[in-house]
Amino acid sequence: MANLSDVACRLSCKVWFWCMFLVAIAGGEDVFLEWHVALDTTIKPIISVNKPVITINGLFPGPLLNSTTNDIVHVNVFNHLDEPLLMTWNGIQQRLNSWQDGVSGTNCPIQPGQNWTYDFKMKDQIGSFFYFPSTNFQKAAGGFGPIRINNRIVIRVPFPKPEDEFDLLIGDWYNQSYKEVRSQLGSSSGQHNSPTWILINGKGPFGNPLTVAHESFTASPGKTYRFRISNVGTTFSLNFRIQNHKLLLVETEGSYTDQILLDSLDVHVGQSYSVLVTMDQNVADYYIVASPKLVDETNQASLVAVAVLHYNGSNTPPNGPLPIGLDPFDILSSMHQAKQIRWNLTAGAARPNSQGSFNISKATISQNFNLHGGLAAEFNGILGYTVNNVSYLTPDTPLKLADYALNGSGVYSLDKYPANYTFPLTVKGTFVVSGIHKAYAEIVFVNNHEAIDSWHLDGFGFWAVGYGNGSWTPQSRTEYNIINPVVRSTVQVYPKGWTAVYAYLDNPGMWNLRSQILEYWYLGQELYIRVYDPDPNPAKERPPPENLLYCGKVHTLPSVFSVPAPPPLSFQLTPPAPERDSAATPNPQKSGTTTLHIHRFLLLVGLLMAL
Incomplete structure (x- = not known):
C-alpha cells in the first residue's frame, strides 16, 4: 500500500499544478505599443482628393491592435499633429477604469509635441472593435484601426477555426480636409458637403479611374475565412456583400450571435461584425461591395466601395454586375435583419459559462x-x-x-x-x-x-x-x-x-x-x-493613473489623493519614419499586429515536465 505521506504529496502536487494552470490561463499578457500619430500629405486614396490623412506609425488605416481576453494593453501615443489629440477604444469597456476611455469627458488631451500612455485591460471581453481619434472632428481624416480580442485557449469558439482572418474597415470619406468641414460646421448655417467616397481599408473603389489602389483579399478554394467588418465612417450606414458568396454571421462587438446566413449585412456607423465566408465558388475573382443606405447609388458611383476577393490560382478578374444588397430605401427590411441578430445563449465568450446564463x-x-x-x-x-x-x-x-x-x-x-x-x-x-x-x-x-x-x-x-x-x-x-x-x-x-x-x-x-x-x-x-x-x-x-494629465480647473489632485505627475516628454512634431517588420506582409493591417509574449505557455510546459 502506498505510503500516506507519498499519496498526500502527489495529491498536493496535482492540486498545486491545477491551481497554477488556472492562474496561468486566467491572467493576461502585457502588450506594449508605441504609436506616432501624424498628418501625411503623400497618402492619397483618391487621385483628385488633396487632403492630409491622419496616420499611425505611417500607416492608414492604423495598425491592428491584437490581444487576448484579460491582456493589459499599454499604448504610448505621441502627438505629431498641430492640435490636441485623444484616442478612444470603441467598444472596449474599460472595466473600473474610465480614466482610460479617451473622450473629452474623461481625459485631458495630449498636446502637440507630447505623448501619453494609455493603460487598460481587455477585461472579460472578446470580439471585434476599432479605435479612432475622438475630438476635433479628426476621425474624418483617419487615425482609426482595428482591434481584435481573441478567446483564451480554454474558451471554445462556437465555430471551426477559420483558415485566416481579415480586417475590413469600411467608411465614408470627404473630399475636403477635416479642418475645412469642421470650419463649415462652425458657421451659422452649419451647411457642408456630405462625404463623397466610400473606402475599404483606406482604399478607393476597384475599377474607378480616380482610385490610386484598391483593396484585395487572397483566399484558397474550399477554405473558410473570418472577415471582421467595422464601419469607421462618419455619416453613412453601409450595406456589405460579396459577389456569389454567403455571409455567416457569428459575432458582433464582443457577443457571439446565433449563426444566420445572409446575402448582405447592414453595418451602421460605429458597428462591428464578424462573418465567416467559405470559398465555395469557381476559381476566379469576385467583387466585395459596401454601399450607403438611403442613397441612390446609381447616380453616385463614388459612394460604392469595391474591393476584390481573389482566389489563389485565379486569372479571371471580377466580372458581371456588382452584387445587389438590401434595397437602400427599405427600412423595414433593414429593421427585420436587425431583429434577427440574436445572442447565442449556449456559447461561452470571455468566460467559460454560457452567454445565456445571464x-x-x-x-x-x-x-x-x-x-x-x-x-x-x-x-x-x-x-x-x-x-x-x-x-x-x-x-x-x-x-x-x-x-x-x-x-x-x-x-x-x-x-x-x-x-x-x-x-x-x-x-x-x-x-x-x-x-x-x-x-x-x-x-x-x-x-x-x-x-x-x-x-x-x-x-x-x-x-x-x-x-x-x-x-x-x-x-x-x-x-x-x-x-x-x-x-x-x-x-x-x-x-x-x-x-x-x-x-x-x-x-x-x-x-x-x-x-x-x-x-x-x-x-x-x-x-x-x-x-x-x-x-x-x-x-x-x-484610482487616477500615475501619469494623469491635468487641464482646465484642475492642476493637481488634493494631497490625500497625491498622484505624481511626471513631466511630459517633448519631441519634434515630425514623426520618425515608419518601421516595418521584415517578415510583415504588404497589408497595413498585418504590419501593426502585436506579437504576444509566450511566458504563460512556457510556464505550463515547465509544470507538465515537473509532473
Whole structure:
C-alpha cells in the first residue's frame, strides 16, 4: 500500500499544478505599443482628393491592435499633429477604469509635441472593435484601426477555426480636409458637403479611374475565412456583400450571435461584425461591395466601395454586375435583419459559462432614460444638435477629473437636465445624469432625424431589446425581445423611429453616451452617465493613473489623493519614419499586429515536465 505521506504529496502536487494552470490561463499578457500619430500629405486614396490623412506609425488605416481576453494593453501615443489629440477604444469597456476611455469627458488631451500612455485591460471581453481619434472632428481624416480580442485557449469558439482572418474597415470619406468641414460646421448655417467616397481599408473603389489602389483579399478554394467588418465612417450606414458568396454571421462587438446566413449585412456607423465566408465558388475573382443606405447609388458611383476577393490560382478578374444588397430605401427590411441578430445563449465568450446564463428576462428595471436626438437652433451663431433639446457644452475640465478633484463643482451640475424629459426650449449645457450602480436601466433612443442615427455607450455592452417606427410608448415594451437580444455597444435608430436597450450599470465611472454620426456628436448630441460607487476600495474602481494629465480647473489632485505627475516628454512634431517588420506582409493591417509574449505557455510546459 502506498505510503500516506507519498499519496498526500502527489495529491498536493496535482492540486498545486491545477491551481497554477488556472492562474496561468486566467491572467493576461502585457502588450506594449508605441504609436506616432501624424498628418501625411503623400497618402492619397483618391487621385483628385488633396487632403492630409491622419496616420499611425505611417500607416492608414492604423495598425491592428491584437490581444487576448484579460491582456493589459499599454499604448504610448505621441502627438505629431498641430492640435490636441485623444484616442478612444470603441467598444472596449474599460472595466473600473474610465480614466482610460479617451473622450473629452474623461481625459485631458495630449498636446502637440507630447505623448501619453494609455493603460487598460481587455477585461472579460472578446470580439471585434476599432479605435479612432475622438475630438476635433479628426476621425474624418483617419487615425482609426482595428482591434481584435481573441478567446483564451480554454474558451471554445462556437465555430471551426477559420483558415485566416481579415480586417475590413469600411467608411465614408470627404473630399475636403477635416479642418475645412469642421470650419463649415462652425458657421451659422452649419451647411457642408456630405462625404463623397466610400473606402475599404483606406482604399478607393476597384475599377474607378480616380482610385490610386484598391483593396484585395487572397483566399484558397474550399477554405473558410473570418472577415471582421467595422464601419469607421462618419455619416453613412453601409450595406456589405460579396459577389456569389454567403455571409455567416457569428459575432458582433464582443457577443457571439446565433449563426444566420445572409446575402448582405447592414453595418451602421460605429458597428462591428464578424462573418465567416467559405470559398465555395469557381476559381476566379469576385467583387466585395459596401454601399450607403438611403442613397441612390446609381447616380453616385463614388459612394460604392469595391474591393476584390481573389482566389489563389485565379486569372479571371471580377466580372458581371456588382452584387445587389438590401434595397437602400427599405427600412423595414433593414429593421427585420436587425431583429434577427440574436445572442447565442449556449456559447461561452470571455468566460467559460454560457452567454445565456445571464438571463435578461428576469431583470428589474430601476431607471428609464428616454432620449430624443434632434437638430437645435443656433447657439452664439453656431448650429447645434441636441439630446432632449440640450446641446452638449464641452467644459475645459474633463468631467471625470472634475468629479474626482472638485466633486464636479464649477464644471457641471449632476441631473440638471433629466434624461427622461424634453425641454420646451433648446439650451446649451453640460448634460450629466446619474446612473444607479448595479441597476438595470432602460434606454430608449428616439430619432427625430430624417437619416439613420447610431448611438454608442462607453463602459458597457447593452441588450438591444427593441426597434420600432414612429413614437415610442410604454405599450412598445410588448414588442421587446427579452429572450435572446444581442449584447453590443452601438445600435442604430431608424429615421423617425426608436430603439430600446437594457444596460446593467455595474461599471462605476463617467461614461459617454453619444451619437456615432460624427456631425451630430461634434455639434452636441451626447451626454454622460455618472455611475457612482461610494466604496473607496480600489478593487471597485481604479484610482487616477500615475501619469494623469491635468487641464482646465484642475492642476493637481488634493494631497490625500497625491498622484505624481511626471513631466511630459517633448519631441519634434515630425514623426520618425515608419518601421516595418521584415517578415510583415504588404497589408497595413498585418504590419501593426502585436506579437504576444509566450511566458504563460512556457510556464505550463515547465509544470507538465515537473509532473
